[in-house]
Amino acid sequence: MDPGVATERAPAPDMPAFLAEIEGRAFRMARFATGNRDDALELVQDAMMKLVQKYAERDPADWRPLFLTILQSRIRDWHRRQSVRNRFRDWLSPFLGEDEEDAMARVPADPGWEPAKRLEDGQFSVRLDAALAALPLRQQQAFLLRAWEGLDAAEAAAIMGCGVASGKTHYARALDKLRRELEDLR
């Protein structure tokens, strides 16, 4: 290679494979958190962008926790913005008539990830999705990180940006609620 020629910094060769492997799971996490396909896609894209731009040269072993940390941060930001927007919406609701079109716009854009194939899995998947979606954000994400991603309490807490004790509490409460919600299917 000619050292005098400036080369663009390319992502490490494994990065495409890493993103391809994690994107579906990341999308499901973001989808549970937002309840909205488009917002979930945007959060996942933002997290991918940041990982590639800032951390592509890090040890590939660091990519997963870094990516999950970025994604969790994006999810929290999304929820903060949503909270502010909802407060305004509630406050303004007496002044703003909501027509049917607006109401429909709030329905999740693509419930299509569920139906036919998922129904083959029986009621458990459907009930699990509903129960997870109904959990408070921190409990929901704690459960996904620990039970699905297989992280330990300290790793999950670091990624969620909370203390270990707090993370454990979120996880325990999530487990307790899911246990009760799905009791009849066990």
Next chain:
Amino acid sequence: MSEGRDEDLIRRAGASLDRSVEALDPATRAALAVARRRALGQGAKPAWRWPAFASPAAGLAFALLLALGVLLWPAAAPVPGLTPPVLAEAEFEVLDLLAVTDPAELVDEPDFYLWVEGELAEEGGQHAG
């Protein structure tokens, strides 16, 4: 016992979530692939979007808040020795004109400035006299 049951729940939940990823619809898979390619592209930046707070509803909310703030802001306690300004009649007329007319139209109209200057000068003269 509860721990064993939790392990069973966690195992089933994990398997179910794995299947949900495999069952993602083609449109979502395609969108994720586009996002991935965009992230991997050199110097790629996310497509610029209006910030979430710039929606029309947010704009209306802000305007209403501003109006409420102006209407409900508690009147300042009078400061001893400080007389609040009193608008002269000519100043009222100028404000009145601004209130009912699009300011952009007035800004482009040189006669407006002449008129304001004349009105205020006349008012000043009356007060002086």
